[in-house]
Amino acid sequence: MQRYILSTILLIATTITAIAKHPDGEMRIPAAHATAAGALSQATPFMSDALANARLNSPFLNTPSLPSSLKADAKVDALIDDIKNFAAGFLGTRYRLGASGPSRFDCSGFTSYIFKNFGFSLNRDSRSQFTQGEKVNKDELRPGDLVFFSSRSSGKNRVGHVGMITDVHPDGSYTFIHASTKHGVVYQRFPDGAYYSRHFLGAKRIIGTAEFGAL
Numbered sequence: 001m002q003r004y005i006l007s008t009i010l011l012i013a014t015t016i017t018a019i020a021k022h023p024d025g026e027m028r029i030p031a032a033h034a035t036a037a038g039a040l041s042q043a044t045p046f047m048s049d050a051l052a053n054a055r056l057n058s059p060f061l062n063t064p065s066l067p068s069s070l071k072a073d074a075k076v077d078a079l080i081d082d083i084k085n086f087a088a089g090f091l092g093t094r095y096r097l098g099a100s101g102p103s104r105f106d107c108s109g110f111t112s113y114i115f116k117n118f119g120f121s122l123n124r125d126s127r128s129q130f131t132q133g134e135k136v137n138k139d140e141l142r143p144g145d146l147v148f149f150s151s152r153s154s155g156k157n158r159v160g161h162v163g164m165i166t167d168v169h170p171d172g173s174y175t176f177i178h179a180s181t182k183h184g185v186v187y188q189r190f191p192d193g194a195y196y197s198r199h200f201l202g203a204k205r206i207i208g209t210a211e212f213g214a215l
Helices: 002-020 031-039 043-056 068-088 107-116 195-199
Strands: 146-150 159-168 174-180 184-190 200-205
Touching (some): 068 174, 107 159, 146 195, 184 195, 195 200
Antiparallel strands (some): 146 159, 146 200, 159 174, 174 184
């Protein structure tokens, strides 16, 4: 670091010397500095050496770049944020069975519409979406993952509803966004100790998986 600082100082000094001369040969720097200026009369070689030394001794020379895995994680995080924000724009949109947006949605129509906007091709119904992506344990969920539930119409242990995780909370709970039959597109806390806790069947990861092209 000391060599880098000294080299930088020398570079600055020689640069000042090089530009200090007036076109008619007179010096613009104060007379008190004439001795120093004279000692550095060969400005161009000094500047070249100083620049080379500054580069050679720079503490930033061997600063490692971010590992590719961290770059990929950052890209995934940015994509997930974009997907979450896009989905949030449909909060309050009314539910209609068989509708796939953007003015009305059913649950799988909502998730397929949201992901399609970012280049992901999800199957149209929730049961088929459950066959896509990679299985994720409940304690490993992250925003962007899909969560699946049985419903009154699908029957016990059969997929009939889907939502997308938007937030993971410190207490281990989650928030997902979905198109509910009663309230349209809303946020829902999970586990809720009630309906969704009883009907939860599993979760799948779409973003960053081999099936959909790892980022």
